[in-house]
Structures are given as structure tokens and as C-alpha cells.
Amino acid sequence: MKNKILLLVIIISTIVYVDGYAQQDAQYTQYMYNTMSVNPAYAGSREVLSITGLYRTQWVGLDGAPKTQTLGIHSPIGSGEKLGIGLSIVNDKIGPTRETFFDVNFSYTFKTSDLGRFSFGLRGGGHLLDVCYSCLNQYNPGDELLQSNIENKFSPNVGVGLYYRHGDKWYLGLSAPSLLETEHLDRVTLSTAKERIHFNLIAGYVFDLTKNLKLKPAVLFKAVNGAPLQADLTANFLINDKLTLGAAYRWSAALSGLVGFQITEGLMIGFAYDRETTELGKTKYNDGSYELMLRFELFKKDSKIISPRFF
Secondary structure, three states, rough: OOOOHHHHHHHHOOOOOOOOOOOOOOOOOHHOOOEEEEEHHHHHOOOOOEEEEEEEEEOOOOOOOOOOOOOEEEEEEOOOOOEEEEEEEEEEEEEOOEEEEEEEEEEEEOOOOEEEEEEEEEEEEEEEEEEOOOHHHOOOOOOOOOOOOEEEEEEEEEEEEEEEEEEEOOEEEEEEEOOOOOEEEEEOOOOEEOOOOEEEEEEEEEEEEEOEEEEEEEEEEEEEOOOOEEEEEEEEEEEOOOOOEEEEEEEEEEEEEEEEEEEEEEEEEEEEEEOOOOOHHOOOOOEEEEEEEEEEOOOOOOOOOOOOOOO
């Protein structure tokens, strides 16, 4: 029996240089635990040393489908805890293309009230792009654009963000993680494209339903010139400050289920599953998308949290 002939690989094999405008950034279902990757002002906001790792495999069963690994480390610095610093590393692989983003994030926080905290963030870093054209079964082997692989092509990155939180009740953030035009993979057309400025709006609120039950609706909106607005709508329940259960909807794209467990005071694990609502979700070889998150936090010896931070 012949090997699977998959639509994704066919599309990737036609990669060309274009000046694209579509959605380019990696996406996450558990964005509420991966906030620094979309907003540099979040660095240090958890007031402890926080380390988050996330692995996402998308459209399982399709050869060449996206796989993303993210590592974020951030902490407040100094005695006043006004300054925050963080390191974000994202590795994104689609077919013959691999992208690596590495950024240092800085934040400065103002106290606006007893509970209010407003943070301004800056991001600086770089981006590496690899495209292995020789790994493809080329439809037109004579195409001049497909003769030379792209290896470790470097582009600088600068981003900004604003983030406000009111105690442990609600938060709102606006960011543009990349302000410079860099050449990298367009995740819709699967072609190398110029980066366009992406604007991210993230927000969430915590409702105390009972003593042992909390509800947090959360949203993430992504906007980029020339592409439809992307909206992620999520509702998570926290039960007994330990178990998190939730559901999400990515507008016109996917339905998701989320589960998380606070193993210890400083260790949390989370899992999400997406099922596409588009025609892609109906294909024979697409088994959905999976996401695994692990967060470890190191508290000071004299600090003690009453209940886990929901954001």
C-alpha cells in the first residue's frame, strides 16, 4: 500500500517566496499559562521564579504537521519587585521548516492601588529560520527558488507589551510581540513571508462561585493586517484549588478540552486537546491536536500562598 499522500505535505512542497499577510505566529490552547510568549510585560508578574514548558503537536496523523516547543523562565528582580526579567524560547517545526525564537523580556511594574498593578514590557531577541528544500519531493525540480536550503537565517526581534492585573481577580494585556519585519514561515500559506505586526489582546476574570469552586473565563484575540481576527474563548473551573477543568473555542477553527492539576504548591501539569471544526478536521488522517504543559515555581522560604494563582 502506498504511503499516505497528505494535503499538508503537498502544500509545503510548493513553498515559494511571497510577501505574505496571513497569521504567522504559533498558537496555543493553554495560552493562559503561557502568557509571556505573547506579552513581555507579564515577566515577573507571578512574583516568584516561574518556569513553564509547553509542547504542542498539531493535526496528529498529518505528515509534516506543526510541532511547537516553548520554554519560559521569568522572575521579579530586586527587593521592590518592580522589575521583572524573563527568557522565552520557542521552537516551531512545520514540514521541512524549522523556526527558533529566543527573546529576553523586561518589565517594569507600577502600583496603581492596593491591588492594582500596571506593567510595561520590552522584548529583544532573535529568530533563526531553516528551510530544507532538498527534503521535499519537488513537483518542479528545476525551480530556481527551491535549489538552495535556508540555514540558520538570523533576524532580530523587538516587541512591547502592557499588562494590568487587579489582585487575583482579573487581568488585561495588550502587546505587539514583534515590531520588526523578519522573513519566516507563514502558517497559513506555508510559504516564507515577511513578518507583519501582530497585536494580541488577552484578558481574564476569576469568579468565586463557592468556597471550593472558581470560574475563570479568558480570551485571547490576535490581529494582523490582511488576515481575519483570531479569537480564543476559554472557560476554566478550579475545583478545591487543585483540579482545573475547562473548554475552549477557537473562532471558526477548533473546539478544545482542557484539564490541569496542581500537584504541589509549586508544580502544575496541564493538558489540552483540540478538534478542528474546519474541513481539515474531517480528513481521515487528522486525529486532532494535543498540548502538554508543565509549570514549576520556586517560592521564597518565608512566602506562602493561600491558594494557587489562577493567572
